[in-house]
Amino acid sequence: MSDIAENAAWDAVLRRDRAFDGRFVTGVLTTGIYCRPSCAARHPARGNVRFFADGAAARAAGLRPCKRCLPDDVARDEAAVLAAIDEIRSAEGTPSLAALALLTGYSPAHFQRVFKRAIGLSPAAYARALRETRARDALSDSESVTGAIYEAGYGSASRFYENTKGRLGMTASAWANGGAGVTIRWAVVETTLGKMLVAATDKGVCRLSFEEDESALRARFPRADLVEGGAAFEKLLAEVVANVEAPGSGAHIPLDVRGTAFQEACWEALRAIPPGETRTYAEIAAAAGNPKAVRAAGSANARNNVAVLIPCHRVVRKGGDLGGYAYGQDIKRELLRREEK
Numbered sequence: 001m002s003d004i005a006e007n008a009a010w011d012a013v014l015r016r017d018r019a020f021d022g023r024f025v026t027g028v029l030t031t032g033i034y035c036r037p038s039c040a041a042r043h044p045a046r047g048n049v050r051f052f053a054d055g056a057a058a059r060a061a062g063l064r065p066c067k068r069c070l071p072d073d074v075a076r077d078e079a080a081v082l083a084a085i086d087e088i089r090s091a092e093g094t095p096s097l098a099a100l101a102l103l104t105g106y107s108p109a110h111f112q113r114v115f116k117r118a119i120g121l122s123p124a125a126y127a128r129a130l131r132e133t134r135a136r137d138a139l140s141d142s143e144s145v146t147g148a149i150y151e152a153g154y155g156s157a158s159r160f161y162e163n164t165k166g167r168l169g170m171t172a173s174a175w176a177n178g179g180a181g182v183t184i185r186w187a188v189v190e191t192t193l194g195k196m197l198v199a200a201t202d203k204g205v206c207r208l209s210f211e212e213d214e215s216a217l218r219a220r221f222p223r224a225d226l227v228e229g230g231a232a233f234e235k236l237l238a239e240v241v242a243n244v245e246a247p248g249s250g251a252h253i254p255l256d257v258r259g260t261a262f263q264e265a266c267w268e269a270l271r272a273i274p275p276g277e278t279r280t281y282a283e284i285a286a287a288a289g290n291p292k293a294v295r296a297a298g299s300a301n302a303r304n305n306v307a308v309l310i311p312c313h314r315v316v317r318k319g320g321d322l323g324g325y326a327y328g329q330d331i332k333r334e335l336l337r338r339e340e341k
Contacts, residue, residue: 005320006051008320008321009037009051010051012320013026015276015278016037016277017037017277017278018036018117018277019273019280019316021038021071021074022036022075022078023037024037024051024053025052025053025054025057026049027049027050027051027052028063029048032064033063033064033065033066034055034065034066035068035071036069036070038069039069039071040069041066041069077114077118078118080104080106080115081114081115081286082286084111085119085126085287085289087099088100088127089289094124094127094128094131095123095127097112097123097124100123119269121272129265182224183201184199184200184207184217184221184227185200185201185227185229186198186207186214186226186227187233187237188213188214189237191244191245193210193334193335195210196210196241197209197212197217199217200256204253204255205254205255205306206305206306207221207305208240208244208306208307208308209326209327210307210327210331211327239253243309244308247311247313247339248276248311255310257305262288262289262290262296263299266285266288266301269287270311270314270315273311275339277314279315279316280315280316281294281295281318282297282318284297284300284301285297301315302326307327308335313331313332313336
């Protein structure tokens, strides 16, 4: 087949993991068809399955493509999504769905589905997220808040505040001066995965880690005012703990994180992965708009401040190997197991 072990391939089929689409096809000998790993059709018996590197190899064995999942369209879909991402990232404004569809040769409705399936966001939502991450990056490096807002592509300061209200975390001026003077509430709690540190500003969670304490938090945020616990913090803390015990249920939990534009694009891509699925570093890099920046995607993963809430545990190495994790493979494996339920 390819460099993917058959056991890993079969596990991907059982999960209907879209991350493996395009890396092999599943041949069903009893029906004479071959499918994407993510095909929604009922799973065949394992003994009736043979894996092939691609559609050409499956057709050479006498199989025909599935009319439901269209496995031969994977490469075309991926090329279309990458072309659209390039167009969105280079355009001065936000390209319309019709323009992106014309660029890629799809109908607007079909391209919307293809893009959202690959990235987890619609083209318009991806463009908004990209503009917000550029705003964060510019605010981090600029002495002028107004200048940074225009640099990020917003037509006016009022449009910036309207579009990013509740999503940027700290205020624009706080981003510009590094977050000095921000109050962070924190607690260390016991979970089934071990001791967990949770810290949050009044805008959202800024740190979630395992086996860390106040000293580690203070080293990370030396200019912040650290306050232990508090009644207002308890509700958020309970939601975070619940999401760790049942990962994938915390998309509503607000975050207050910062990074470069590319790092934050990677984090958006991680949050868009459906629970129970995985992606490779190459796929995260592509979703963030730079398919060649695989190593940088790995670095963005490592710089994730809020484990589980930004689910970097959903990234695996090419071939399906579990790969590393800041808090150990046992926790990573358990998080993935819980999401598969």
